[in-house]
Structure formats: structure tokens, C-alpha cells
Amino acid sequence: MRFLLGFLARLIPFGVLIAALGVAFAAALVFTSLPDIREEQTLPGLSAPVAISLDSHGIPRIRAENEQDAARALGYLHARDRMFQMEAMRRSAAGRLAEIGGASALRLDRFSRTLGLMQRAEADFAALDPETRAMLEAYAEGVNALIAIRGRLAAPEFLVMGEPEPWRPAHSLLWGKVMGLWLSGNWRRELERARLEAALPADKVEDLWPRDASPGRADLAALPPGLNLDRILAAIPVFGQDAPLPGSASNAWAVAPGRSASGAPLLANDPHLGFNAPVLWYLARIELPDGQFRAGATAPGVPGIVIGRNQSLAWGFTTTHSDTQDVFVERLAGPDAYLTPDGPRPFTLREERISVRGQEEAEVLRVRETRHGPVISDLDPAETPQGHVLAVAMANLAPDDTAAASLLRLNRATSVAEARDAASLFSSPPQTLLVADAAGRIAQYLVGRTPIRASGDGSLPARGWDGSMDWQGFVPFDAMAHIEDPESGLIANANSRAAPADHPVFLGRDWFGDWRLRRIRELLAARPRHDAAGFAAMQNDVVSPLARELLPVLRAVTPPAGLAARAHALLADWDGAMRADAPQPLIHHAWLRRFRQLVLQQGGAPEGTAAGPEFLARLLLDQARGTAWCGAEGCGPLLSRALGEAVAELDSAQGSDPTAWRWGTAHVAAFEHPLLRFVPLLGRLTRLEVPTGGDNETLSRGGMREAGANPFAHLHGAGLRMVADLADADGLLAMIATGQSGHPMSDNFASLLQPWRSGDVLRLGRQPEVESGSIRLTP
Secondary structure, three states, rough: OHHHHHHHHHHHHHHHHHHHHHHHHHHHHHHHHOEEEEEEEEEEOOOOEEEEEOOOOOOOEEEEEHHHHHHHHHHHHHHHHHHHHHHHHHHHHOOOHHHHHHHHHHHHHHHHHHHOOHHHHHHHHOOOOOHHHHHHHHHHHOOOOHHHHHHHHHOOOOOHOOOOOOOOOOHHHHHHHHHHHOOOOOOHHHHHHHHHHOOOHHHHHHHHHHOOOOOOOOOOOOOOOOOOOHHHOOOOOOOOOOOOOOOOOEEEEOOOOEEEEEOOOOOEEHHHHEEOOOOOOEEEEEOOOOOHHHHHOOOOOOOOOOOOEEOOOOEEEEEEEOOOOOEEEEEEEOOOEEEEEEEEEEEEEEEEEEEOOOOOOOOOEEEEEEEEEEEOOOHHHHHHHOEEEEEEEHHHHOOOHHHHHHHHHHHHHOHHHHHHHHHHHHHHHEEEEEEEEEOOOOEEEEEOOOOOOOOOOOOEEEEEEOOOOOOOEEHHHHHHHOEEOOOOOOOOOOOOOOOOOOOOOOOOOOOOOOOOOOOHHHHHOOOOEOOOOHHHHHHOOOOOHHHHHHHHHHHHOOOOHHHHHHHHHHOOOOEEEEEOOHHHHHHHHHHHHHHHHHHHOOOOOOOOOOOOOHHHHHHHHHHHHHHHHHHOOHHHHHHHHHHHHHHHHHHHHHOOHHHHOOHHHHOOEEOOOOHHOOHHHOOOOOOOHEEOHHHHHHOOOOEOOOOOOOOEOEEEOEEEEEEEOOOOOOOOEEEEEEOOOOOOOOOOOOOOHHHHHHHOOEEEOOOOEEEEEEEEEEE
């Protein structure tokens, strides 16, 4: 025994040494996966050498002889810096996340396979014009050149996963499919509203989704009895839970020369999407012959500039939030068919095999499609009522998607007129496109397919069997509510209703409040002329018009004595600014959050009912509606109770001195790796956090999901900010959160986080201020 103990004692140091060597070897491999800052590589397909200079943040300036060579170079750079991000995107869209993530990813995979995003992308690629296909093929050549050179070292994640598969041109179209799916999610709201119809009076359902004044008919279908929408909704992925990208929004505005200090149009855009590490965007500048250039934000996986400018035109996007999706109730006609106005029709059937990490057998998914679209109730077939199924029609799933061709034309456009031609090809997702040109013109175009309904307003599931609520095609582009060269010299959009209420084209029933739009207009009206620096400052504004609107009501509440009264007193002279270093925003949000919970509970709303700021404003600013939900005494007593309970929670979290509470302590912007966030140690090491100001209704968007351990965490916002002044032929101001690299060990993984948080901008001029690296690609 003594000998054995002595042997084990000598063995332990050896084991520790072996473990240390193993860790060191793994670390060395990860370090080896970092790309070189200076390199020269052969890239098949190039017509001429391409020179790339990298600035201190890893932002490339690409000098190429033609567009296709620039696309190859951009594909190489995207793969060099963001290959795993591209891999995650295509796996998510193709329904192949479970291959690496196991059974936890099955819900998302089943959904993507049911919608058939990969098959639709392949069909769309085959139908594109030859020039657009050639650009996508050139981009894929650049991606695959990097994969051939680096293999498993393309990104540290591939050291475990294995070498990435070759990139196919259709994979680039998957980015548009994913964005089209998550930027137009009305169909889920239809199911949620239908669920509430059975639980609440009609006027209360109306309060939760206040009706817009746009024209539209409401002859809606009754759902079949026995339909368990809770189970079906539970089978459908939720953006922000199954995929790390919560709800979306954006700001964009432009001024004509008469309102610009430079004498040329200015355009600002900051799209609000979910936070990841790295963020969605990748900055780049492309130089072409004869003074042509393109600069701005690219999306890894996609050739070209998505938001930015060229030598003569600037452009930006916001989400329109129009209703381009409908759920249809289909009546069965036997086991393999469903009813149509022309009689029974067989389902279109396909079988999907989903490989799952850790399982020997693949999961087999039987997908049925009707003339309206995929059958989504099959995601939980046990809960589909006998004799019916639910199918979903989505404009973003319609064939012949030409968004890629539209983006190529937009990159080339040099005038508002040419931008309009490009916009007419933009098929998905529904967006508001703002453009400005060097000749002094500004315009706004509503792009993306908008369905024409035979009847109904798309707010509830529709009858599918009799054709009475079918789509009758899409609204012609020229019939949409566009704006060109307004007399005011101003155009602004912030996701509220994008067309006048009396416009003949019906875009949808539900719209978000216009508080951010009001703030944009207020700031634009405050000065006779504007400059690029002022626009960048506007993008960082944290004043909430909604808070200002509600403050008189909140101040009039009689608070409980003690801590609640002291917290309430701090709102007396508050201006509604959601500053990170102030206590009032925290008091305000904690109070309204608790009030919303109490009023929904008291009003009989089912657990999990969504209720946005539009609902709160309706209750607190309309006495009759407040009484309907809060009781005969109005909402004052419930507000007082909510304040006391909210302050008690803050006491536990931030101490008993309300003057020392800070919004930024709770409202932390969190950027997580899409895969490593699930690994305890690596998740913490790759998680990026900064305290921030703002909230859902400020221009500096601080979006919250109000779920999880910290309901005030900042989970989505302006991962990109861009300002273009067309008087400056060479410049563009831009900033992204996190950094250019997706490699956690790179100096540029988080190099832009603090500048982003501080509201700084970078100038994407022709030459980098400091060149930190260079790449030469040769044929």
C-alpha cells in the first residue's frame, strides 16, 4: 500500500504536466487560427491582383479592377474574419444546427426545414439574371479560397467542428431568407391574437394591439374548435430564445441641401437588431477604377454593401413592419389532401432528415405544403384538431426572390432615379429604403412584396378552403406610398406607420408607436441646418418622448411611504432622458414593468400575454380604458402598489439609497457568442458587456426582452450607425459594436465596443489613418 501511495504521488505531477501540455497545445492551436496581418495569397478566378489595406481596427480598403474581383476579395475577407458567423447563419437557415448543437437546436431546425429555406434559396439562385449569379459565384470563390488555405483553422470553432463545407452561391441568399423571416413576423401575432380572443373581451384584445386607422376589412375566419394554440406556439421558435436575435427596429432620416450645412444631402441610418459577439455587420470600403467606390456595412455571407454609399448615392434601410404573412386554416379532404375552391388537392410532400449530435438515428420530419404555404401545425401534430391544419403564407417565401439583384443595382446606382429602379426589384423583406444623391435629391421607397387580400385584414387566421381570403398577387411597386423630394426637405422613418392612413394600399393593421419618429422630427426642427456630426449625435440621443408623455400621470400617483416615496420624488424634475448614470430611468422601468404585470393579471389576460408600450400609453392616457383594466377607481391604486413592489426589488438589487441607483448598472449591453454562450467558462470569457443608456423608445435604442435574470438587459439596438454627407465625395462616418473579427483572441474582437458605447464614429475614407496590415491577392 505504501508503495502504491508513493507511486501515485509521483504520478500526480506527471498528470498535471500532461494536462498543462494539453491545455497549452489547445491554446496554441486556437492562437494559430488567428489570420496573419500581412499575407499574399493566390485566389483562383481573379482577373487582376487585388490590394487590401487594413486599418488599426481591421477595416479593409479593397482595391480591385472590377466588381467581380471585389466580390471575390470580400468573400475572402468575410471568411477570414467571420467564417463561423457565416457557418452559423447557413446552418440556421438550412435547419442544420442540431448537427453541432444537439437536440436543443431541434425546434429551430424543424421550423427552418418546414419552411424549406434552403430549397427556396436554390430555386431563387437558378432564376436570377446571369450578372447577379456571376457576382454570387465570384463571392463564393473568395470564401472557398480561404477555406482551401486555412481548412480547420478558418476559425477556432472549426478546430472542434471540423473543416467547413464549401460555400455555395445559394448560401448567400439564405441571409435574405433569414432576414425576411425575422423582419416580418406578423403571422405569429395572428396566432397570439386568436389565442386571446377566447380569453378576453374584444375591447381588451383591441387595447393590447391598438388598431391603426388604415383602411382594411375585418371579415375574419373562425378557428376550428379544439385547437390548442398554446402548444402550437410553443413549437414555433422565438427570436431571442432559439436564435440570439431579438426584435428589430431602425432609425433613418435624410435632409435635402436646403437643410444641410454642407449644401448637399445628408443621410443617417442605424438599424436595430439583436446583439451577438461579433455583431451582424462588417465594415469595408471598395475602390474601383475611374473614382468609383462603395463604403459602409456589409453582412458576412453577402457580396456588396448593404447600408452605405458610393461616389454619388447614399442609402439606408428600416423595417416597414407591414403585414406580409397570413395563417390559413385548411380543411382536410382525407388523409393526404385538403379542400380548395376547385375541390380536393393533394399536399405537396417532402421528407427531411435532421442529423442530431449525440444521436445515432436522424430525426425524420414529414413536411406538407398547401397552395398557401407550409403546414406549421405539423410542428406539433398531436395538437392539430381533427379535420384541419394550419398553413402559413409568407411573401418572403414566394418564388423568384430578386433581392440580390436589387442590392447589386443599388450598389451601382448613382442617382435617386437609378435607386428607384433598383428598389423596384427588392422583393423581401418589407423595408423602407431611404436614398440621397449628390445632385441634391432625397427619397423614401417602400420595398418588398405586399400581398393583396381578397378580404380580411390579416389580423387573425383566415379561411383557406373557399378562396374568399386568398392573396390575389402583390401590390405593384409604383402603387406604394413613396416619397420623393418633399417640400419640407426632410424624410424620417422609425418603424411607425410608413404610409398615410388614407393611402389606398393596405399595409397592415398593427403599427408600433411613433415616439422615436417624433423625437427625430423634434431634433431636425430644432436647427435650420444640419451636419454629419450633428446627425451622429442624434443617433446617440437618449430622451424618451414616451416617458415625457407618461410622467404627468406617474407624478400624480400617491406613493407608499418610505423608500417608494423617496424614489418617486426623484421623478419630479426628471426630463425623460434615459441616461446610464441616472436613477430615474431604472425607477421608471421597474415601476411600469411591475404595473404591466399586475394590470394584465387583474384584467384576466393569460400568462405570457405580450403587452407593449402602446398598451401602457392607452391605459394611462385614456381614463376609460384605464378603468376597464384597473377597476372603478382607475389605475392610481394599482400604480401605487406597483411602485412599492418595484422599489422593494430595486432595494434588494441596488441598495436602499435611490439617489445611488444607476440605470447603466441594470441596462447592460450584452454581446454573446452564438454557440459558446452555452458553454459555462467559454461563455463568460467571450461575453462582452458595457453599461448603456437608452431604452426601447429612444433614438439610441436600448431594446429589452424583459425575461431572464435581468429584465432590463440591453439585448438589441444599433449594432451599426452610419452617416453620409454627399458633399464629401470621399467620406462616410460609421461605427459597429464589438469589432471586425469573430475570433475571440483577436485584437479586433472587441476593439470597437468602447467607442461604440461612447457614441464615437470612424471615417471610412479612401486611405486608412494608420495601416496595420495588408493583403495581396493574385490570380
